[in-house]
Amino acid sequence: MASVPVTVGRARPQGRARAFVERLRRGDNVAHLIVWLAAASIIVVTVMLVYQLYVNSALPRHKFGLSFFLGKTWDPVRGEFGALPFIYGTVVSSALALLLAVPLGVGAAIFLSELAPPRISNATTFVIELLAAVPSVIYGLLGIFISVPLLRTVVMPFLKTTLGFLPLFKGPIFGVSMLAGGFVLAFMIVPFIISVSREVLMAVPVEQREAALGVGATKWESTWHVVVPYARVGILASVFLALARALGETMAVTMVIGNDPKISASLFAPAYSIAAVIANEFTEATGDLYLQALIELGLVLFLITILINGLARLVIVATTQKGAAQG
Amino acid sequence: MSLRTRWRKVVNVIMLSLSGVCALLTVSILFFILGYLVWYGGKSLNWAFFTHLPAPVGESGGGMANAIVGSGKLLLLASLVGIPIGILGGVYLAEFGGKTFSFLVRYTTDLLNGVPSIVIGIFAYTIIVVPMKHFSALAGGLALGVMMIPIAVRTTEESLRAVPGTLREGALALGTSKWKTVATVVMPAAMRGIVTAVMLTLARVAGETAPLLFTAFGNRFWSSGWNQPIASLPVMIYTYAIAPYDDWHRQAWAAGLILLALVLLANIGARLMVSRGISFRRV
Amino acid sequence: MRLKSALISIALGAALIMAGVITLVDFPAAAPAPSPLLINAAGATFPYPIYSKWFTEYNRVHPDIQINYQAIGSGGGIRQLQTGTVDFGASDMPLNDQLLNDFKFKVLHFPTVLGAVVPAYNIQGINQELNFTPQALADIYLGKVTKWNDPAIADANPGVNLPNQDIVVVHRSDGSGTTFVWTDFLCKVNGVWDAKVGRNTSVNWPLGLGGKGNEGVAGLVKQTPGAIGYVELIYALQNQIPYGRVKNPAGIFIKADLASTTAAAAAESKTMPADFRVSITNAQGKGAYPICSFTYLLIPANIQDTTKKTVIKDFLHWMLTTGQNEVEGLSYAKLPEDVVAREMKAIAEIN
Numbered sequence: 001m002a003s004v005p006v007t008v009g010r011a012r013p014q015g016r017a018r019a020f021v022e023r024l025r026r027g028d029n030v031a032h033l034i035v036w037l038a039a040a041s042i043i044v045v046t047v048m049l050v051y052q053l054y055v056n057s058a059l060p061r062h063k064f065g066l067s068f069f070l071g072k073t074w075d076p077v078r079g080e081f082g083a084l085p086f087i088y089g090t091v092v093s094s095a096l097a098l099l100l101a102v103p104l105g106v107g108a109a110i111f112l113s114e115l116a117p118p119r120i121s122n123a124t125t126f127v128i129e130l131l132a133a134v135p136s137v138i139y140g141l142l143g144i145f146i147s148v149p150l151l152r153t154v155v156m157p158f159l160k161t162t163l164g165f166l167p168l169f170k171g172p173i174f175g176v177s178m179l180a181g182g183f184v185l186a187f188m189i190v191p192f193i194i195s196v197s198r199e200v201l202m203a204v205p206v207e208q209r210e211a212a213l214g215v216g217a218t219k220w221e222s223t224w225h226v227v228v229p230y231a232r233v234g235i236l237a238s239v240f241l242a243l244a245r246a247l248g249e250t251m252a253v254t255m256v257i258g259n260d261p262k263i264s265a266s267l268f269a270p271a272y273s274i275a276a277v278i279a280n281e282f283t284e285a286t287g288d289l290y291l292q293a294l295i296e297l298g299l300v301l302f303l304i305t306i307l308i309n310g311l312a313r314l315v316i317v318a319t320t321q322k323g324a325a326q327g
Numbered sequence: 328m329s330l331r332t333r334w335r336k337v338v339n340v341i342m343l344s345l346s347g348v349c350a351l352l353t354v355s356i357l358f359f360i361l362g363y364l365v366w367y368g369g370k371s372l373n374w375a376f377f378t379h380l381p382a383p384v385g386e387s388g389g390g391m392a393n394a395i396v397g398s399g400k401l402l403l404l405a406s407l408v409g410i411p412i413g414i415l416g417g418v419y420l421a422e423f424g425g426k427t428f429s430f431l432v433r434y435t436t437d438l439l440n441g442v443p444s445i446v447i448g449i450f451a452y453t454i455i456v457v458p459m460k461h462f463s464a465l466a467g468g469l470a471l472g473v474m475m476i477p478i479a480v481r482t483t484e485e486s487l488r489a490v491p492g493t494l495r496e497g498a499l500a501l502g503t504s505k506w507k508t509v510a511t512v513v514m515p516a517a518m519r520g521i522v523t524a525v526m527l528t529l530a531r532v533a534g535e536t537a538p539l540l541f542t543a544f545g546n547r548f549w550s551s552g553w554n555q556p557i558a559s560l561p562v563m564i565y566t567y568a569i570a571p572y573d574d575w576h577r578q579a580w581a582a583g584l585i586l587l588a589l590v591l592l593a594n595i596g597a598r599l600m601v602s603r604g605i606s607f608r609r610v
Numbered sequence: 611m612r613l614k615s616a617l618i619s620i621a622l623g624a625a626l627i628m629a630g631v632i633t634l635v636d637f638p639a640a641a642p643a644p645s646p647l648l649i650n651a652a653g654a655t656f657p658y659p660i661y662s663k664w665f666t667e668y669n670r671v672h673p674d675i676q677i678n679y680q681a682i683g684s685g686g687g688i689r690q691l692q693t694g695t696v697d698f699g700a701s702d703m704p705l706n707d708q709l710l711n712d713f714k715f716k717v718l719h720f721p722t723v724l725g726a727v728v729p730a731y732n733i734q735g736i737n738q739e740l741n742f743t744p745q746a747l748a749d750i751y752l753g754k755v756t757k758w759n760d761p762a763i764a765d766a767n768p769g770v771n772l773p774n775q776d777i778v779v780v781h782r783s784d785g786s787g788t789t790f791v792w793t794d795f796l797c798k799v800n801g802v803w804d805a806k807v808g809r810n811t812s813v814n815w816p817l818g819l820g821g822k823g824n825e826g827v828a829g830l831v832k833q834t835p836g837a838i839g840y841v842e843l844i845y846a847l848q849n850q851i852p853y854g855r856v857k858n859p860a861g862i863f864i865k866a867d868l869a870s871t872t873a874a875a876a877a878e879s880k881t882m883p884a885d886f887r888v889s890i891t892n893a894q895g896k897g898a899y900p901i902c903s904f905t906y907l908l909i910p911a912n913i914q915d916t917t918k919k920t921v922i923k924d925f926l927h928w929m930l931t932t933g934q935n936e937v938e939g940l941s942y943a944k945l946p947e948d949v950v951a952r953e954m955k956a957i958a959e960i961n
Contacts, residue, residue, distance in 0.1 A: 035416070141580070149833070174837075548669070
C-alpha cells in the first residue's frame with residue numbers, strides 16, 4: 001500500500017502525509033540554515049578582520065593620532081613611527097606601474113579586440129590570462145635576477161644620460177629602486193588591464209564601428225575616437241582594479257624596491273611600501289607599540305584598497321545606470 | 328589623395344602596429360618567464376630536490392621535500408575552510424538568497440577579495456598565533472582558506488546562475504524539495520563550474536607567500552600535526568632568492584618551476600573545462 | 611569529452627597521491643618510532659651557519675629531537691621569545707636591563723660562539739683587501755663619504771687605484787644583532803654617530819639599501835657594484851665577497867680571522883659579568899679585531915615542559931663540548947675556556 005501520496009499540496013489524507021510534508025520542509029529549513037550560516041560566516045570573518053586590525057592598533061592610534069600619516073620618520077629605537085614614507089612608496093610605485101601598464105595594456109587590448117582574427121585573439125588572451133595567475137614571489141625571483149640587473153646596466157644609465165636633468169632621474173644607480181618596484185608591478189597588473197579592457201571593447205556594438213567607418217574614418221580613427229570612448233568606463237574600472245592589486249602586492253615589491261623608508265624625488269632611489277615593511281619587520285617588532293604601528297599600517301592599506309575597489313564599483317554602477325537611462 | 332588623407336593613413340598604420348607590438352610584448356613576457364624558469368629551473372631539478380630536507384647553511388645538496396609536502400598540507404587545510412564556506416555561500420547567493428542579506432554577503436565577499444594578502448596574514452596572526460602561542464600550519468591554512476572564500480563564492484554563484492531555470496522548475500514541479508533540487512539537479516549541472524572554482528582558488532593561494540610569513544613561519548624539518556610551524560614552497564623561494572648562496576638560488580629556481588607548473592596546470596585545466604560549455608549530464 | 615575525463619583523472623590522481631604522502635609523513639603511527647619532539651627557536655642570522663650545522667648534527671645524534679631554528683634576525687628572536695611563540699631565542703645583542711624588564715619571565719644568556727662583523731664590498735677591479743679607518747666607516751654610513759676614491763678611504767690605501775664610483779650603502783632591513791654590533795662599534799668610535807643614530811638592532815639609518823638577514827645584505831652586496839655592507843665573516847667567506855681590514859685602537863689595520871677574534875675576547879672575558887652580557891667591540895690589544903661579538907642563546911630560566919627542559923639542557927651541554935669543535939671550520943672562534951666552564955655551571959640555573 002502506497003504510503004506516499006502521488007500529489008503534494010492538494011487534498012490528501014492526514015497523518016502520514018502531513019508528516020511527510022513536514023519532513024520535506026524541515027529538510028529545506030535545515031539546508032537553508034546551512035547555506036545561510038556559510039554566507040553569514042563570510043560576513044563574520046570580514047567583520048572580525050576589521051575589528052582585529054582596529055583593536056590591535058590602539059596604541060599608536062592614541063599616541064600619534066593623525067600625525068601618524070604625516071610623520072616622515074620611522075625610528076623603532078626612539079619609538080617614532082610615521083607612515084608617510086610607506087604611503088609614498090606604495091602610491092608612487094603603483095602609479096608608476098599604472099603609467100607603464102595602462103598604455104601597454106590598452107594597446108594590446110585594442111589589438112586583440114579590433115585587429116586580431118578571433119582564433120589568435122582567443123589564444124593570446126588565454127595566454128595573457130595565465131600571466132595573471134603567476135604567483136608574486138616568482139615575479140620577485142625574476143625581478144631580482146633579471147629585471148634589476150637589466151635596469152641597472154641598461155635602462156637606468158640610458159635614462160640618466162638622456163633625461164638626467166629631471167629630478168626624477170638623478171642620483172646614484174643601485175638597481176633596486178622605486179623604478180624597479182614600479183617596473184615589476186607593471187608586469188603584474190598588465191594582464192588584468194588587457195583581459196577586462198578587451199572584453200569591454202568587444203562588447204561595443206558593431207554599429208558604432210560601422211558608423212565611423214561609414215563616414216570615412218580609418219580603422220584607427222574609428223577605434224580611438226569611437227570605440228574606446230564608448231568603452232572608456234569599463235577600461236577605467238579595469239585600471240582601478242589593477243591599481244588595487246598593485247597597492248597590496250608584497251613579495252615582488254620587497255624583493256626589488258630596496259627597502260629604505262625615505263622619501264626621495266628620484267626614481268633611482270630605494271623606497272619602501274606598506275606591505276613590504278610589514279613583511280620585513282612583523283616578526284621582530286620588539287615592543288607592542290612597534291608591532292601595533294605595523295598593524296596600523298595594515299589597516300591603512302586595507303582602507304586604501306577598499307576605497308579604490310569602491311571607486312571601481314561606483315564607476316561601473318554609474319555607467320550601467322547611465323547606459324540604461326540612455327537606453 | 329590629399330596630404331591630410333595620406334597622413335591619416337600613415338597614422339592608422341603606425342598606431343595599429345603599435346597596438347600589435349603591445350600585444351606581442353605582453354605575450355613574449357609570459358613566454359620569457361616560462362622559458363627562463365623551465366631552462367634554469369629544469370637544470371636545477373634533481374632527485375635530491377624532491378627527497379632531501381634542507382641542508383645546513385652553505386652546504387650543497389639539500390632539497391625541499393618538506394616544503395613541497397608542507398605546501399600540500401597547507402592547501403589541504405585551506406580547502407577545508409575555504410571550499411565549504413565558499414561553495415555553500417555561493418549556493419546561498421544563487422538559490423536561497425534574500426534581497427538585503429544577499430547584497431550584504433556579496434559586498435563583503437568583494438571586500439574580502441580586495442584585502443591584501445599580508446593583511447589577511449596579520450588577521451590570522453592575531454586570532455590564531457597569539458592565543459595558541461606558536462606558529463602553526465593551522466594559522467597558515469586559515470589565512471589561505473580565508474583568501475579562497477571570495478573566489479569560490481563568486482565562481483560557484485556564477486555557474487549556478489548559468490544553469491537554466493527550466494531545470495529547477497522541472498524538478499520542483501515533480502515535487503522535489505528545494506534543497507534536493509539544488510543538491511541533485513542544479514549542482515551537478517553546474518559541477519564543471521564548481522570544480523573550476525576549486526581549481527582556480529587552489530592555484531591562486533598555492534603561490535601566496537606573504538600571509539605565511541608570520542603564520543606558518545617555517546621549518547627545516549618535517550612538520551607533523553597541525554600546530555607546528557611548517558615549511559612551504561613560496562616562502563622557501565623567497566628565503567633562498569634573497570640569500571647570496573648560489574646553491575640556494577639554484578633551488579629557488581627549481582622550486583619556482585614546480586610552483587609555476589602546478590599553478591599553470593590548474594589554471595589551464597580549469598579554463599579548458601569551462602570552455603567546453605556547461606553540460607547537463609553528470610560527470 | 612576524453613580530454614576532460616583525462617584531466618579530471620590526472621587531477622584526482624595527483625590529489626590522492628598528495629593526500630597519501632601527507633598521511634604517510636604526518637601520521638607515522640604505523641611506524642614504530644614515536645613522533646619526534648619539535649623544539650622551536652628563532653633569532654640571529656649572525657651564527658646561522660653554525661647553528662644550522664649544530665641542529666642538523668644534533669638531530670643526527672638524537673633522531674627523535676628536532677630543533678627548528680628560523681633565522682629571522684636577533685630582533686625577531688627577542689620578540690618571539692617574549693611572546694612565547696618559540697622555546698628559546700638567539701641574539702647577538704645581549705638584552706639590556708630595560709628589555710629584560712619587559713620580559714615577563716627571567717631570561718638567561720648563554721654565549722655560543724664568537725664572530726666578527728666585516729665590511730664587505732663590491733668594487734669593480736678591486737679584489738684585494740682594503741684598509742678602513744673607523745672614521746671612514748662611520749662617515750660612509752652617515753652619508754658624508756660618497757665616493758670610493760674619497761681621501762678618507764684612499765689615504766688608508768696608498769697604491770690602490772680606487773675608482774670614482776658611488777658608494778652604495780647596504781644595511782639590514784630587519785631587526786639585527788649584527789646591526790647592534792656594527793652600530794655599537796660606530797658609537798664607540800664616532801661621537802656624531804652616537805648622538806645621531808645610536809646603537810640597536812634596528813636604527814634610523816641615514817641612508818642605504820635594506821637587506822633581510824645577513825644573507826640579504828651579502829646578496830645585495832654581491833649583486834650591486836659599488837656596494838658596501840656589514841656581514842658576519844662566514845657570509846663573506848662562503849660567498850667569496852672581498853672584505854676589508856679595520857683599524858683597531860692599537861692603530862693596526864687588522865683582518866678578521868680566528869686569531870684576531872679570539873684575541874678580542876681574551877681581554878674582555880675575564881671581566882665578563884656573571885650573566886655573560888658584554889660588549890667586546892673596539893677591544894684593546896694589538897692583535898684584536900675591533901668588531902667582534904659573542905652571540906647568545908636566550909633561554910628562559912623556567913621551562914615548564916620537563917622533556918623540553920631536559921633536551922635544552924642536554925643541547926647546551928653538547929654545544930659547549932662537541933659543538934665547539936665544529937665552529938672553527940666555519941670561521942667562528944671558540945669560546946674561551948673559562949667562559950665554557952662558567953656556562954656549564956650556569957646550565958644548572960635552568961629549572
